[in-house]
Amino acid sequence: MAIKPRIKLDKKEAKKGDLVEVKALVAHIMESGQRKDAKGETIPRKILNKFTCTVNGKEVFAADFEPAVAANPYIQFKFKAEESGAVVLTWTDDDGSTIVGEEAITVT
Amino acid sequence: MCLAARERFGKEIEDMRFNRRQAMAIGIGGLAGASLLGVSGPALADKKEADEAIAKFTGGKTPIMGKVKLELPEIAENGNTVPIAITVESPMTAASHVTEVLVLADGNPRPGVASFRFSPASGVAEASTRIRLAATQNIVAIAKMNDGSVFMDSKQVKVTIGGCGG
Numbered sequence: 047m048a049i050k051p052r053i054k055l056d057k058k059e060a061k062k063g064d065l066v067e068v069k070a071l072v073a074h075i076m077e078s079g080q081r082k083d084a085k086g087e088t089i090p091r092k093i094l095n096k097f098t099c100t101v102n103g104k105e106v107f108a109a110d111f112e113p114a115v116a117a118n119p120y121i122q123f124k125f126k127a128e129e130s131g132a133v134v135l136t137w138t139d140d141d142g143s144t145i146v147g148e149e150a151i152t153v154t
Numbered sequence: 155m156c157l158a159a160r161e162r163f164g165k166e167i168e169d170m171r172f173n174r175r176q177a178m179a180i181g182i183g184g185l186a187g188a189s190l191l192g193v194s195g196p197a198l199a200d201k202k203e204a205d206e207a208i209a210k211f212t213g214g215k216t217p218i219m220g221k222v223k224l225e226l227p228e229i230a231e232n233g234n235t236v237p238i239a240i241t242v243e244s245p246m247t248a249a250s251h252v253t254e255v256l257v258l259a260d261g262n263p264r265p266g267v268a269s270f271r272f273s274p275a276s277g278v279a280e281a282s283t284r285i286r287l288a289a290t291q292n293i294v295a296i297a298k299m300n301d302g303s304v305f306m307d308s309k310q311v312k313v314t315i316g317g318c319g320g
Contacts, residue, residue: 065277078286080263106275109283112266114259116235116284116317123270126246126277 049073051147053135059152060127068099068107069122070135072145078113094119094145096138101151102131127153204258204265208296211256217296217306222255224295224307230287233317239282240270242297242305252279254298261291286317 051072060066072094079091091113099107106125119137130153137145208217225239242252251274257267270281279297287293290313296306 101275104275106273107281108271109281110269110271112268113264114262114267114286116286120284121281122239122283123281124276124278126275128275 049145051135051137051145053133053147053149055133055149055151058150059154062127062129062153064127064153065124066127066133066151067122067124068133068135068149069120070147071118071120072137072147073118074137074139074145076111076113076115076117076119080113092140094137094139097121098136099123099125100134100136101125102129127151129153201260204260204294207256207258207265208294211254211296211298212304213302215302215304217304219306219308221305222295222297222307224293224309225282226293226309226311228310229312229314231314233287233289233313233315235284235317236287236311236313237282238267238285238293240280240295242272242279244279244299246272246274246277246279248274249300251276251300252297253300255279255281256296256298257285258294258296259285259287259291260294262286262288267293287311287313288316289313 049072051070053068053070056067074094075092076094077089077092079088081089083089093111093113095111097109097111098105107123109121111119130151133149133151135147221243223241227236230236240255242255244250244252252272255270257269258265259267267285268283272279290311292308292310294306294308296304298304
């Protein structure tokens with residue numbers, strides 16, 4: 047199932063050196079591995095454990111998540127606009143699969 | 155198990171132990187005493203685990219209070235989703251910038267919450283997300299600079315309903 051993340055940049059066009067704010071929300075259960083089902087068996091952990099943001103392939107921000115990050119993880123951060131290109135956000139699941147979202151930024 | 159639930163459970167055992175002591179042999183009372191220790195054990199382990207995680211992150215250095223600003227609500231009605239924002243004062247140049255920020259919650263079943271990695275390309279060391287908190291506890295954010303110095307901030311959050319979905 048392809049999950050589509052919701053990504054919002056506070057500006058699509060920025061001047062070189064400007065700070066661009068990124069807000070992103072992705073639908074994911076973030077199962078903590080602490081809960082038990084009706085039979086009393088532990089529900090196995092399944093979370094997005096890694097997040098990266100790259101602009102034209104260059105990493106500008108990254109994060110590691112633990113089970114203490116809430117379901118449907120929200121992340122907000124900023125980066126410095128250097129060049130026009132693709133802002134790519136990648137979340138990595140415990141099972142190795144990834145969720146990828148992309149936005150374009152124009153730097154003048 | 156929630157910390158709150160654990161505390162409740164602990165109290166019940168204490169009551170039980172008291173009753174048993176009156177009715178039964180001391181040997182059984184002692185056994186209940188041992189299980190009481192077993193119940194309070196994990197909570198202590200969390201604190202120790204948190205300290206270990208801090209020591210591992212800082213490389214043994216003691217973090218200095220300051221530079222880091224942790225924004226959290228004073229009271230979280232729902233521990234399942236608590237907004238958290240971190241700001242670290244830094245020029246974020248190649249010569250002086252924040253490399254990593256570690257967030258820990260010492261009252262959760264596991265203390266680790268998240269870590270954020272910054273670089274001069276970030277422009278500013280700022281991030282926010284939403285986290286789960288099992289009970290009223292202290293949240294700690296520790297920032298590591300590129301020169302190896304460490305700074306921290308800590309804040310207590312009162313949690314009305316724990317967010318471990320027990």
